[in-house]
Amino acid sequence: MTTGVNGFNAKKALKACVTTVLLVLLTTAIFAQSAPVKAAGTVPNVSVTVHYFRPDNTYDQWNLWMWNIDTAGNGHNGASYNFTSQDSYGAVATLSIPPDTTQTLNTAQVGFIVRKGDWQEKDIDANRFINITNGKGEVWLVSGDPNVYTTLNDALDARKPHVVNAFLEDNRTVVAQLSNPINFPYAPADASVVDITSGKSISVNSVTPYDPTKTTSSSLVTLKLNGVPDVTHSVNVALKDVKAKTIIPRNVLNLPQYTYKGDDLGNRYDESATAFRVWAPTASDVNLQLFNSESGPLTQTVAMHKGDKGTWQARVRGNLKNWYYLYQVTVQGQTQTAVDPYATAIAVNGTRTMIVDLHDTNPAGWRFDTHKTPAQPEDAVIYEVHTRDFTINPNSGVKNNGKFLAFTETGTKGPGGVSTGVDSLKELGVTDVQVMPAYGFASIDENNPDQYNWGYDPRNYNVPEGAYATTPHGTTRITEFKQMVQGLHKQGLGVIMDVVYNHTFTTKISDFDKIVPGYYYRTDFSGAYTNGSGTGNEIAAERPMVQKFILDSVKYWVNEYHVDGFRFDLMALLGVDTMKKISTELHEINPGILIHGEPWTGGTSALPANQLLTKGQQKGLNLAVFNDNLRNGLDGNVFDKSAQGFATGATGLTDVIKKGVEGSINDFTASPRETINYVTSHDNMTLWDKIAASNPNDSASDRIKMDELAQAVVMTSQGIPFMQGGEEMLRSKGGNDNSYNAGDAVNQFDWSLKEQHKDVFSYYAGLIKLRDSHPAFRMTTADQIKNDLVFLNSSDNTVAFMLKDHANHDAWKNIMVVYNPNKTAANVTLPAGNWNIVGTANTMGQQVLGQATASATVPPITTMVLYQK
Numbered sequence: 001m002t003t004g005v006n007g008f009n010a011k012k013a014l015k016a017c018v019t020t021v022l023l024v025l026l027t028t029a030i031f032a033q034s035a036p037v038k039a040a041g042t043v044p045n046v047s048v049t050v051h052y053f054r055p056d057n058t059y060d061q062w063n064l065w066m067w068n069i070d071t072a073g074n075g076h077n078g079a080s081y082n083f084t085s086q087d088s089y090g091a092v093a094t095l096s097i098p099p100d101t102t103q104t105l106n107t108a109q110v111g112f113i114v115r116k117g118d119w120q121e122k123d124i125d126a127n128r129f130i131n132i133t134n135g136k137g138e139v140w141l142v143s144g145d146p147n148v149y150t151t152l153n154d155a156l157d158a159r160k161p162h163v164v165n166a167f168l169e170d171n172r173t174v175v176a177q178l179s180n181p182i183n184f185p186y187a188p189a190d191a192s193v194v195d196i197t198s199g200k201s202i203s204v205n206s207v208t209p210y211d212p213t214k215t216t217s218s219s220l221v222t223l224k225l226n227g228v229p230d231v232t233h234s235v236n237v238a239l240k241d242v243k244a245k246t247i248i249p250r251n252v253l254n255l256p257q258y259t260y261k262g263d264d265l266g267n268r269y270d271e272s273a274t275a276f277r278v279w280a281p282t283a284s285d286v287n288l289q290l291f292n293s294e295s296g297p298l299t300q301t302v303a304m305h306k307g308d309k310g311t312w313q314a315r316v317r318g319n320l321k322n323w324y325y326l327y328q329v330t331v332q333g334q335t336q337t338a339v340d341p342y343a344t345a346i347a348v349n350g351t352r353t354m355i356v357d358l359h360d361t362n363p364a365g366w367r368f369d370t371h372k373t374p375a376q377p378e379d380a381v382i383y384e385v386h387t388r389d390f391t392i393n394p395n396s397g398v399k400n401n402g403k404f405l406a407f408t409e410t411g412t413k414g415p416g417g418v419s420t421g422v423d424s425l426k427e428l429g430v431t432d433v434q435v436m437p438a439y440g441f442a443s444i445d446e447n448n449p450d451q452y453n454w455g456y457d458p459r460n461y462n463v464p465e466g467a468y469a470t471t472p473h474g475t476t477r478i479t480e481f482k483q484m485v486q487g488l489h490k491q492g493l494g495v496i497m498d499v500v501y502n503h504t505f506t507t508k509i510s511d512f513d514k515i516v517p518g519y520y521y522r523t524d525f526s527g528a529y530t531n532g533s534g535t536g537n538e539i540a541a542e543r544p545m546v547q548k549f550i551l552d553s554v555k556y557w558v559n560e561y562h563v564d565g566f567r568f569d570l571m572a573l574l575g576v577d578t579m580k581k582i583s584t585e586l587h588e589i590n591p592g593i594l595i596h597g598e599p600w601t602g603g604t605s606a607l608p609a610n611q612l613l614t615k616g617q618q619k620g621l622n623l624a625v626f627n628d629n630l631r632n633g634l635d636g637n638v639f640d641k642s643a644q645g646f647a648t649g650a651t652g653l654t655d656v657i658k659k660g661v662e663g664s665i666n667d668f669t670a671s672p673r674e675t676i677n678y679v680t681s682h683d684n685m686t687l688w689d690k691i692a693a694s695n696p697n698d699s700a701s702d703r704i705k706m707d708e709l710a711q712a713v714v715m716t717s718q719g720i721p722f723m724q725g726g727e728e729m730l731r732s733k734g735g736n737d738n739s740y741n742a743g744d745a746v747n748q749f750d751w752s753l754k755e756q757h758k759d760v761f762s763y764y765a766g767l768i769k770l771r772d773s774h775p776a777f778r779m780t781t782a783d784q785i786k787n788d789l790v791f792l793n794s795s796d797n798t799v800a801f802m803l804k805d806h807a808n809h810d811a812w813k814n815i816m817v818v819y820n821p822n823k824t825a826a827n828v829t830l831p832a833g834n835w836n837i838v839g840t841a842n843t844m845g846q847q848v849l850g851q852a853t854a855s856a857t858v859p860p861i862t863t864m865v866l867y868q869k
Contacts, residue, residue, distance in 0.1 A: 046097040046110055048130055049138040051152075052083065053090035053159060055180065059083060062123070064093055066112045069129075074741075075111055080118075089140065089152070108132050114141065126528040127536060144179060146528050163245035165527035166237045167518070168252045174223040174237055175210055177525040181219040182239065184209060190240035191223055193247075197233035197284070202226065207239070210525075220525055231258075232284045234332045246332055248518040248527075249282050251543070253310070259544045260309035265552070266342030267325070269355050274320045278327050278340065279545055280515050281310025287328040288314050289337065294324060294347045294354075294473065301328070322474070324352035329515050338514040341549060343460055344556070348446050348472045350460045358560065361478040363486055369562055371489040373592025374431055377624065377673040377720055378778040380594055381768050382496065383430040384567075384681055385725035386454065386747065387438055387468045393748040396420045404468050404480040407433075408487030414751030422491055424754065428728055428761070429768035432494035432594065434567055436682060438465050438481065439497075442505035443741070446472035452747070454682065454740040456569060457505040457535075461553050485562050494564035496594055497557060501541065501550045502573040503533035520546050522606040532573050534602025541574040542607065550578065551585060558589050571597025571625070575611040583622045596676050596720070599625035619670040624720055627675045629667060630660035634710045638684040641693040641737070647679075647710035647821050647861075648694050651797045657819065658799060662789055663718030665782040672779060675719035679710045680727065685737045687711075688730040702823070704730070705861035708763050708842065709821060712863035715767040716817050718779055718789070728764040729753040759842060766845035770838070770865065773846060776807035776815050784808060794818065795826045798858070802831065812867040820858040829855050830866070839865030 050064060067078040077098065083091035097110055110130045114123035124146050130137040131150075139148050140155030145164060149155040159179075166176040174193070186207040193202040203226040209218035229235045231249040238244035252258075258281045268275040280286055288302040304312040304327075324347055326337045339346065345354035374380045392402035397412040397420045399405075407422055414420040419427050440460030444451035446467050455465065464481035466472025485495050504510050507529055512520035522530040522540045532538040540546050557563045566586075568574060574582075579597075586593045599615045618625050633656035636643030644650040646657050663672030680687045687710060691703045698706075707730065714721050725731070726749055733739050739746045754761055771777045779785050788807035794800035803815040816835065820826040830852060837850045841859040858864045 044135060045099065046132055047136045048093075048095045048097055048110055048132075049136075050083075050093040050095070050112070050130075051087075051089050051091070051138075051140040051155070052093070052114060052143070053141065053155070054143040055159075057090075059086065059091040061117045061120075062091065063115060063117075064095075064112055065115055066095070066097060066110055068097065068099060069109045069111055089155070110137065114143075124526070124528055125524065125531060142179070144177075144526060146526065160243060161241055162243035163237055163239070165525060166245050166247045167250040167525065168229060168231065168235075168247050169250060170252050170255065171228045172205075172225045174225065174247055175525055176221050176223060176237055176239075176245070177527070178219040178221065178239070178242060180242075181217040182207075182221065182242070183217045184215060186221075186239075191238070192244075193223070193225060193229070193235060193237050194244075195229065195233050195235050196246075197230070197235075202229060202235070231282045250518050250523070253281055253516070253519055253545065254543050258310040259548075260311050261548075262308070262311075263552070265311070266340055266344065267353070267355055269321065269357055271319050271321070273315055273317045274355055275313070275315045276304070276325070276340075277307060277311050277313040278304070278329075278342075278515065279309075279311050280327075280329055280331075282331050282516055282519075283312065283329050284332075285330040285335075286312040288316070289326045289328050290316070290320070291324040291326075291352060294352065299323075320355045321357055323355045325355065326352055327515065331515075331517055336514040338511040339460070341511050341515070342462065342552070344462050344560075345475055345478060346440060346460050346463050346466075348466060350440050350442075350463075354475075356475050356478070358478070361475045361482065363479055363483045366482060366486065369482075369486045369489055371494055371562070371564055372492075373494060373564055373590065373594070375592075376778065376780050377594060378718070378780055379772075380432050380494070380720055381430045381715075381771065382432045382434050382594075382676070382720065382722040383425060383428070383725055384434040384436065384498075384722065386436040386682065387465075388452065388744070389747045390725065390749055391421055392744050393750060395751045396749065397751070400470065402468070403470060404438075404464070404477075404484040405470065407484040410491075414754060416752075416755030418751065418754045418758075420751050420754075422488065422493070425493060426491055428765050429772060430493070430723075432496050432565065433488055434496040434498060434565075434722075436498045437500060438468060439463060439499070440465055452741060452743045456500050456740070458500050458503075459505055461499075461501070461549075462556055482561060489562070494594070495562075496565035496567055497563050498567045498569065499554070500569040501553070502539055502568075502570040503535050503537050504539065507537045516545075519543065524606065530606035531603045532601045532605025532607065533570055538573050538605060538607075541578045542611065547578050547581065550574070551582060554582060554586060555589065558586060558593070564590070564592075565594030565596075568595075568597030570600065570602055572599050572601050572613045572617075573605055573607060574613065575607055576613050576617050576621070577611060579613050579618075579623060580621050587622060594624075594720075595622070596624035596626070600628075615668040618674050619668075622673075624674050624676045625668075626681075626722075627660060627664060627677050627719070629656060629664070630675075630677055630713075630717070631679055633657055633660065634679045634713060635687065635690050636694055638690075638737075641685065641690070641735075644694045645710075646819075647713065648691055648706045649821070654797065654799050657713060658791060658801075660713065660719075661717045661799065661801060662785050663779070663782070665718075665785055669719075669782075671782050672718040672785065673720065676722045677714045677717050677719045678722040678724075679714055680724045681722070682724060683738070685735065686724065686731050686733055687727050688732050689735050689737075692732075693735060702861060704757075704760060705841065706821075708760065708844075709819060709861055709863055711764060712767055712839075712844065713819060715771050716777055716863070716865070718777070718785055721771070723764075725749070726753075728761050730757050730760055763842060763844050766839075766843070770844060770846060774810050774812060774815065776803035776810035776812065779808045792816075792828075792831070794828050797822055798826050798828070800828055812869065814868040816864075816866045818856075818858050818864045818866075820860065820862050820864070823860045825860055826858045827855055828858060828864075833868050835866040835868055837864065837866050839863055 164177040205224040210220040236244040290300040307313040343353040388402040391406035437455030441455040442459040443453040464477040469477035636645040646653040792800040
């Protein structure tokens with residue numbers, strides 16, 4: 001996810017000042033592939049009429065934000081529209097919505113949000129949609145009601161007092177959102193709770209305001225019951241003159257009686273029989289549908305029976321190897337089929353779960369696959385890369401372009417004979433490859449090799465993405481992902497997975513919601529999905545069985561696929577408690593595992609503020625967070641293309657840089673292992689593009705110096721350095737700051753750049769070698785840094801510091817680093833003694849380039865590194 005100013009996340013890289021607009025432009029299927037181009041002017045305007053009722057009859061400042069939706073499900077042309085009149089129902093907007101002239105539109109739907117002013121407030125915190133027929137659509141809305149009514153009568157009926165939503169929060173507590181407030185005190189006898197399934201009533205003990213400060217009236221009420229509802233039944237709640245609503249079991253499912261701790265969820269294959277278990281505590285019936293082929297008709301249906309703690313189970317005799325299955329789940333009278341959330345193999349595009357013998361998926365020598373993780377997290381140098389981007393260009397010289405197997409190829413060459421692929425990573429000197437989402441994601445058709453997406457739209461968390469395998473069918477994706485890991489391990493490189501447990505691609509039609517409606521996602525009391533991710537939903541990671549799923553998933557990737565670390569997208573949304581457990585359990589498996597993530601959200605989260613894992617909340621958890629303070633300080637505000645940073649022309653940022661240099665121990669960390677230092681990641685512009693945008697009049701040579709200076713700060717600071725793949729060869733995306741679906745033309749590595757910019761590559765490699773060779777740059781405690789890192793006086797807008805007295809047992813007694821971002825040389829006074837220069841303009845390494853005594857002249861836009869024996 002895009003890292004924003006002050007940690008705000010904005011997947012679409014919008015300006016931070018209009019963060020709420022993000023929630024609109026990231027409408028349904030925001031990660032879907034690009035729609036085909038169509039000539040301008042071929043799609044007519046859409047006529048829409050919206051009727052809006054507010055009980056308070058106050059329509060001042062209320063308006064509509066509306067957008068088109070293309071054939072891929074992407075939102076376009078978001079714009080504000082005013083209500084144009086009023087009638088006896090309420091406010092009316094009669095509108096003509098213009099088409100997006102660059103996209104082929106799905107004219108059957110228009111998205112909208114009812115808002116107040118310029119996002120001061122939203123009527124419903126969710127995206128809603130108007131269906132269009134013959135170019136027209138008309139709907140009626142009721143304030144606070146998420147439903148979209150297509151007839152006036154339905155809307156008038158909805159305006160009558162009713163229970164909007166009701167949740168069972170523990171065994172005997174219901175919280176109900178009412179369309180109209182009721183007055184207190186309220187007689188319990190005027191409320192009714194009826195088990196529709198059994199026909200029995202449950203008496204109500206009390207009805208009180210949910211918020212105890214609202215003593216006279218409230219529309220959000222708590223009902224205490226004298227009996228315990230059966231969560232597998234349909235149970236309605238109603239109040240006097242208030243229409244009933246079916247209660248959704250929600251936080252009641254957090255209780256121990258529903259918390260399953262076994263390790264056998266999913267399927268367990270054996271030649272003689274396969275066992276199945278699914279957690280579905282609110283289901284009244286669950287069947288197992290078996291298929292003997294990937295896409296053929298249903299072969300067999302097996303009734304499952306209730307197991308422990310809300311689980312359902314079945315055991316089917318016979319050899320079901322390479323068969324497929326679905327769960328048919330009935331909840332509150334609605335029956336749906338779902339893919340097993342614990343699927344470890346799937347049909348193409350995740351339509352069915354596949355039953356496999358995982359031992360058969362292991363490549364030759366897999367049981368001997370090992371990797372020596374860095375002794376300390378600070379020893380790592382992380383290289384982020386998208387599987388397809390890295391080698392899809394024919395000039396990469398690999399055979400398996402854009403595939404997992406490309407990481408197994410060695411000896412590959414590009415233009416001018418430069419090393420490419422894994423050989424280039426080895427030459428560069430990084431320690432770990434961070435692979436952008438490579439589990440099964442939803443935004444592309446695995447059968448279509450031309451589609452592209454980053455993959456931040458999860459569908460099947462425990463299965464590799466089929467688009468990166470040589471075939472998406474069968475178990476090839478599993479074997480080839482393991483071969484990728486094995487190949488990188490053979491080269492001494494660790495594998496870090498970029499994982500997105502904070503949200504899913506869809507909600508109501510997701511397998512989670514089909515199996516246990518209302519549990520896996522955070523919802524408010526009106527029933528709307530909260531939107532801390534900025535993509536329409538957020539996973540309720542604090543709930544025991546959701547937390548268990550995430551823990552089981554990451555442990556599965558470590559144990560089955562031998563991965564060496566995880567980068568958590570929007571980690572703040574997973575919460576302190578969940579991430580603490582993840583860190584503890586993963587480090588028990590592998591003490592050297594690397595865990596880090598984004599310490600921000602993409603919107604307002606329903607998770608309590610003290611649980612949001614924002615910067616500072618990671619202290620002592622044995623994991624790291626991305627340091628956007630340093631990033632913004634180095635190259636400027638990511639939301640402003642023209643903004644400059646310390647390395648790119650701005651002044652007044654030396655204190656920000658100093659905090660980064662010392663591992664942020666005087667900012668937000670307890671130790672340097674808690675900060676991921678970086679200047680760019682996959683989001684926003686590449687470093688080269690950002691420098692070009694913020695310094696359009698500078699020479700190429702000066703821009704290269706800015707690039708090298710920014711990276712030198714990252715690599716010589718305390719903490720864990722991270723770089724976006726391609727920075728070492730001045731990778732450009734043509735200025736595209738959100739290339740999630742822009743395709744190969746924008747995203748692919750052009751390996752000819754390595755030939756063109758050999759000196760830049762050598763500079764980067766020299767920086768990494770310098771860091772790797774000198775533990776002074778990799779101190780592990782705050783006390784070490786406080787004792788052995790000293791900032792020195794230097795000229796305006798420069799930073800100078802010394803790592804002294806064989807810091808962290810370094811062979812060099814004293815190391816001095818000076819950052820001069822100015823366009824004039826800087827003269828620095830050196831501590832007493834003779835100093836050897838190993839880094840200066842466009843050159844970095846360990847070879848002595850010259851000597852200095854008393855003072856040194858640092859060239860413009862340069863990092864100078866000196867040492868004393």
